Amino acid sequence: TEQLLQQLQGSNVELDRRSKELEDRAQLLESRNREIARASGSLEAKSQELARVSQYKSQFLTNMSHEIRTPLNSMIILAQMLASNDEHNLSPKQRDWAATIHAAGRDLLALINQILDLSKVEAGRTETHVEACPLADVREFAERTFRPVALKRGLDFAIEIAPGAPASVATDRQLLEQILKNLLSNAFKFTERGRVELRLHRALPGRVFRSDVLRQAREVIAFTVSDTGIGIPESEQETIFEAFQQADSSITRKYGGTGLGLTISREYARLLGGELTVQSQRGVGSTFTLYLPLLEPAPAQALEPAQLAPPLTPAAPTTVPPRESAPLTPAPLTPAEVEALAGKKILIVEDDARNLYATTALLENYGVTVLPASNAREAFAALAEHSDTDLVLMDIMMPEVDGYQAARQIRATPGIEKLPIIALTAKASGADREQCLAAGCNDVVIKPAQTRQLVAAMVRLLGR
Numbered sequence: 288t289e290q291l292l293q294q295l296q297g298s299n300v301e302l303d304r305r306s307k308e309l310e311d312r313a314q315l316l317e318s319r320n321r322e323i324a325r326a327s328g329s330l331e332a333k334s335q336e337l338a339r340v341s342q343y344k345s346q347f348l349t350n351m352s353h354e355i356r357t358p359l360n361s362m363i364i365l366a367q368m369l370a371s372n373d374e375h376n377l378s379p380k381q382r383d384w385a386a387t388i389h390a391a392g393r394d395l396l397a398l399i400n401q402i403l404d405l406s407k408v409e410a411g412r413t414e415t416h417v418e419a420c421p422l423a424d425v426r427e428f429a430e431r432t433f434r435p436v437a438l439k440r441g442l443d444f445a446i447e448i449a450p451g452a453p454a455s456v457a458t459d460r461q462l463l464e465q466i467l468k469n470l471l472s473n474a475f476k477f478t479e480r481g482r483v484e485l486r487l488h489r490a491l492p493g494r495v496f497r498s499d500v501l502r503q504a505r506e507v508i509a510f511t512v513s514d515t516g517i518g519i520p521e522s523e524q525e526t527i528f529e530a531f532q533q534a535d536s537s538i539t540r541k542y543g544g545t546g547l548g549l550t551i552s553r554e555y556a557r558l559l560g561g562e563l564t565v566q567s568q569r570g571v572g573s574t575f576t577l578y579l580p581l582l583e584p585a586p587a588q589a590l591e592p593a594q595l596a597p598p599l600t601p602a603a604p605t606t607v608p609p610r611e612s613a614p615l616t617p618a619p620l621t622p623a624e625v626e627a628l629a630g631k632k633i634l635i636v637e638d639d640a641r642n643l644y645a646t647t648a649l650l651e652n653y654g655v656t657v658l659p660a661s662n663a664r665e666a667f668a669a670l671a672e673h674s675d676t677d678l679v680l681m682d683i684m685m686p687e688v689d690g691y692q693a694a695r696q697i698r699a700t701p702g703i704e705k706l707p708i709i710a711l712t713a714k715a716s717g718a719d720r721e722q723c724l725a726a727g728c729n730d731v732v733i734k735p736a737q738t739r740q741l742v743a744a745m746v747r748l749l750g751r
Contacts, residue, residue: 355399356713360734361645363392367738368649396735401547404465408554415459415558417582422448422455422487425510428464429471429485436475442483449488456508457582462555466563467510469548470575474514481515481572490578500560504580507561513574519567527565528553552577620653620742627746629654632675636666636693637682637711642734646680646711649738663688667696670703677749683712683723691726698727707748711736 369377369385377385404413426446437444456463467485474483490507501507519527528549549563556563560580567573620628633650637643638661647657658673660666662685670676679697683690690710698704710723713734720731730744 354713356396356734357639358641359392359396360713360736361639361641363389363396363735364645364649364738366392368652373652392735401551404551405547408551408558413462413555413558415462417457417459419455420458420460420463422452424460425463425467425487426485429467432468433471433475433483437483440475440478442475442478442481445482445484447484447486447488449486452488453506453508453581456579458559458579462559463510463577463579466552466555466577467512469552470512470577473548473575474512474516474573477573478514478516483514484512486511486513489581496562496578498557498560498562498578500580501562501578504560504582506581507578508581510577510579511574512576513572515572518569518571518573519565520569521567528563620739624742624746625653627749628742630656631677631749632656632658632673633745634658634660634666634669634673634676634679636660636663636679636685636690638662638685639682642682653742662686663690663693663696666693670697670700670706674702676703676706678707678709678745680709680711681728683710683714683719690728691722694723694727709741709744709748711741 366385366389370382370389372382372385426448429446433444471483471485486509488509488511490509494507496502496507553563556577556579561578564576564578565573566576628650631654633655635643635646635650635657637646637659640661643659643661647659650657658669658676660669664687666679666681681690681694685693688696690712694708694710697706697708708728710728710731711734712719712723712731723731729748732741732744
């Protein structure tokens with residue numbers, strides 16, 4: 288019996304010891320859970336803080352874009368008017384000066400657009416609109432945009448749709464064209480002699496892709512841009528895809544540029560389910576290839592476009608080095624366009640005196656009677672006095688009553704409810720466009736407005 292009691296006592300001691308160990312482990316586990324909870328809370332707080340910072344940055348860039356576009360608008364319009372020299376009172380050198388000012392303004396606008404594009408990519412706000420994109424249209428876009436650059440630079444430029452290539456690809460046309468524009472701009476920028484080529488072809492079978500979409504695709508189409516330019520060392524071929532980076536600092540000094548084009552292009556390629564690769568050798572040339580899945584064309588999706596449609600007459604690429612860039616006089620309006628504008632009465636609602644002056648001068652140059660208004664109150668007073676007004680150009684960002692409210696008020700006013708309205712605004716996102724249309728505007732033109740783009744919109748609405 289005594290031996291049994293000793294065994295029970297020993298078992299109780301062992302149980303107490305194990306119970307104490309379990310209790311210690313439970314306390315340790317609880318302590319670790321509290322630490323994990325604190326860490327999780329800290330990570331969540333940091334994540335929220337990063338989201339707020341990203342939101343603030345995007346809002347800042349949007350606001351700065353608006354503030355920069357506003358003075359740019361008047362500068363570009365007036366420089367373009369000077370360069371056209373309709374009164375024939377400028378010397379050729381003065382016309383070149385005006386054309387150079389105009390080109391510099393377009394370069395600055397392109398830089399603003401690149402920064403905004405990068406901001407939208409980083410914030411995950413770039414949306415896609417998938418549609419059938421004929422390869423013939425891609426070839427025509429490249430020919431129209433870059434043939435003048437090739438002639439100016441004295442370079443051979445070839446565009447080939449390879450035998451067996453599909454007739455079209457289902458993708459976002461605007462993103463595809465922007466990628467190709469960035470790649471071809473770089474090719475011409477860094478090639479001083481020789482050749483630039485764009486080749487559209489099916490990808491070779493057996494190629495290994497990083498993209499899951501490409502790996503699962505039945506077929507892949509490739510857009511290859513090759514040049515005989517300065518080339519890129521192998522050690523720097525990934526660096527060039529990082530934001531604000533180029534192969535070396537001397538490239539930036541010699542050729543200029545932000546280093547954003549390839550960053551944006553690679554992110555756009557990912558959005559389209561594809562990827563962008565590079566093969567290059569220093570002093571020999573570079574080959575960039577965009578691979579996209581060859582999908583069946585899908586019905587148009589009601590998605591917000593990543594950016595507004597390109598202007599009817601594209602500007603010359605802005606990446607050609609200024610030292611070799613010859614000033615180009617903007618193309619004049621066609622006789623039919625001038626006739627469509629002559630004698631029309633147009634109300635311009637614009638709170639920025641510089642833009643009001645520039646747009647007024649532009650339209651009066653084509654025989655338009657302009658009714659100027661610096662705010663919505665003046666606009667409605669002008670409409671009440673001039674019932675024969677043909678069209679309204681409406682600024683959006685105005686104090687007191689903004690352009691959205693003014694457009695809605697016009698639509699709600701008997702007698703002028705069907706008056707054509709074009710929103711002329713520096714707010715450039717797809718959401719801003721949709722908001723303008725929802726408020727009752729018939730069309731949207733982004734500042735700085737190209738004359739032909741603005742006139743095309745006006746002629747279309749005036750001819751309804």
